[in-house]
Amino acid sequence: MTGFRAILMRDLRLALRQGMDSAMVVMFFVIAVVLFPLGVGPEPNVLARIAPGVLWVAALLSVLLSLERLFHTDFEDGSLELLALSPPALEIVVLAKVLAHWLVTGLPLIVAAPVLAILLNMPSDGFGLLLLALFLGTPTLSLIGAVGAALILGSRRGGVLLALLILPLFVPVLIFGVGAVEAAIGGFPARAPLLLLGAILAGALALCPWAAAAGLRQALE
């Protein structure tokens, strides 16, 4: 547990000192969403209709953008092999780094989302559910992304490869995330998609640290 805390605090401190990484992810999120009114026109009904989907797709891409660096700096400067040889199990190391990643990228996205929802004229019935769905969905994105980030270590053109590996795996989160918000807007119960998002998070929490740790061991050989 002390090892988990030490890694978490170090990653948060590093993110804080090099604040640009986290800020860029949020800026990307904002810009990607703002492009849609410019692209499809300012018709309020159209924007309200596509708002949940646009917000989720933009959130997905923003998280993807930040994932490449999750293990890469530690891999390059030799920290990763020392982390792999330190007392905490590599799975715990992965979990700590994923939590730090979510705190500096996922959480700011959740904070920015309601503002962008207003911009897209999203009906206010969906706001609470949007936050709740993002809260359940974005940690899953970080967890699944960690597996991809571990697999691309040491490969050239890792960023594109990462997108190809990971985006298909993000699809369930996208479907149920949008489903929850649209159900709330349409006046239907959003319980089912939320439960499914929670189930996916629980599954990812149980499986992804192991898969990512296996990928890291492979990269360190």
Next chain:
Amino acid sequence: MDRFEGTSLDCVRSTRPVFRGLDFALAGGGALVLTGPNGSGKSSLLRLMAGLLPAAAGSLSWNGAPVADDPDAHRLRLRYLGHLDAVKPALTVSENLAFWAGLMGADAAQSVDPALDALGIAHLADLPARFLSAGQKRRVNLARLALAPAALWLLDEPATALDAETTDRLRALIRRHRDAGGMAVVSTHSDLGLEAASNLDLAAFAARALAADEAAA
């Protein structure tokens, strides 16, 4: 007294055989110096001892028990020092060391300052690590060894980029470690002058791997 042994170890990187049929034995307080030309497998052997690299054949044992049976216990007793210094440029020197101390379960407040002193970099404690020279980064990495005791040190060319005075400090650090019953495996091109160290020349084992590979082909 602890014993660390390897028997008939083979090492293969992707498809290239690196060394073959290598044996070594090391007892508490002992030191093993790895020598050999570039590419003869010194770093590979150290990574293999650390458990980063699986052996293609053969086994490692600690006090008679196979290391592969309990990799968690093996991680707890070893300190590895590789080619890369693992120093985060955005953190200060003492923050860098405090992180590793916390990870090893040592008390950072008590262990960081003596470790900095041992390598003669106490005056750099509050300097962000991005301002350090290559030799100073190396010293920060070496200071990691002094944070908390461990039974086995695996040092891959530890004297690279060090000046004569720091090489003496390194020698003293290794001596203190061995006096306390620890063992050290050190790969080096320049003679570090460790007392009563056994020498393992990897050239012979590398040649054996090459010969076996050609015979198979």
